[in-house]
Amino acid sequence: MKPINLKEKHAEFKAQWHPHQIAIVDNMQVLLAKIQGEFVWHAHENEDELFHVLKGTLCMQFRDRTEMVNEGEIIIVPKGIEHNPMTKNGEEVHLLLFEKLSTAHTGNVVHDKTKTNYPKI
Amino acid sequence: MKPINLKEKHAEFKAQWHPHQIAIVDNMQVLLAKIQGEFVWHAHENEDELFHVLKGTLCMQFRDRTEMVNEGEIIIVPKGIEHNPMTKNGEEVHLLLFEKLSTAHTGNVVHDKTKTNYPKI
Numbered sequence: 001m002k003p004i005n006l007k008e009k010h011a012e013f014k015a016q017w018h019p020h021q022i023a024i025v026d027n028m029q030v031l032l033a034k035i036q037g038e039f040v041w042h043a044h045e046n047e048d049e050l051f052h053v054l055k056g057t058l059c060m061q062f063r064d065r066t067e068m069v070n071e072g073e074i075i076i077v078p079k080g081i082e083h084n085p086m087t088k089n090g091e092e093v094h095l096l097l098f099e100k101l102s103t104a105h106t107g108n109v110v111h112d113k114t115k116t117n118y119p120k121i
Numbered sequence: 122m123k124p125i126n127l128k129e130k131h132a133e134f135k136a137q138w139h140p141h142q143i144a145i146v147d148n149m150q151v152l153l154a155k156i157q158g159e160f161v162w163h164a165h166e167n168e169d170e171l172f173h174v175l176k177g178t179l180c181m182q183f184r185d186r187t188e189m190v191n192e193g194e195i196i197i198v199p200k201g202i203e204h205n206p207m208t209k210n211g212e213e214v215h216l217l218l219f220e221k222l223s224t225a226h227t228g229n230v231v232h233d234k235t236k237t238n239y240p241k242i
Contacts, residue, residue, distance in 0.1 A: 001202065004195050005191075023197050030171070
């Protein structure tokens with residue numbers, strides 16, 4: 001029940017591709033993430049996933065196209081849809097994610113980038 | 122699976138205190154709202170509610186204090202907690218809300234401001 005400043009929270013960590021949990025809303029969690037480069041193809045069998053771009057441009061790759069998601073925009077990836085987030089030209093992009101507490105960020109894939117914990121900040 | 126620009130969506134409606142639905146994430150909805158002045162005291166028995174301030178300053182009144190939530194900040198009101206959003210000095214504040222599909226915006230209260238539908242935009 002205190003305001004959470006997203007820029008200040010983003011300044012509290014540096015690790016890329018490692019979501020940090022800032023809040024819980026019912027059975028969902030609010031995560032912040034920094035990403036740079038390309039992630040890994042994956043899908044979430046049972047969870048939709050909302051990406052809100054706070055800084056930079058997210059390139060959300062789907063198997064048939066790529067959507068460019070700019071600062072101030074959101075995109076929702078429905079459950080079951082393969083996707084692979086990336087950024088262009090070495091840009092670090094800052095995201096807010098909204099998804100179920102059960103969501104694994106690499107979904108159905110285990111990869112070097114897979115994190116099994118989301119630190120609370 | 123298309124990017125949604127929040128400023129553009131906010132420009133599509135004028136009605137204050139009337140949330141508009143822009144997306145669904147599992148059992149939750151993403152709403153945009155414009156508010157000015159004071160709302161009504163209420164609580165949501167079964168739902169947490171996330172407020173993300175996109176423009177202006179939200180004054181979230183609780184029974185024992187008021188939290189000022191600035192642009193780029195979020196605040197979460199847990200289920201059962203009485204609250205009453207307001208704005209200062211005639212400012213129109215733009216919000217993104219994240220809450221269960223079942224959430225009534227005046228919660229346990231029926232008021233002149235109560236809306237029973239959230240238009241999809």
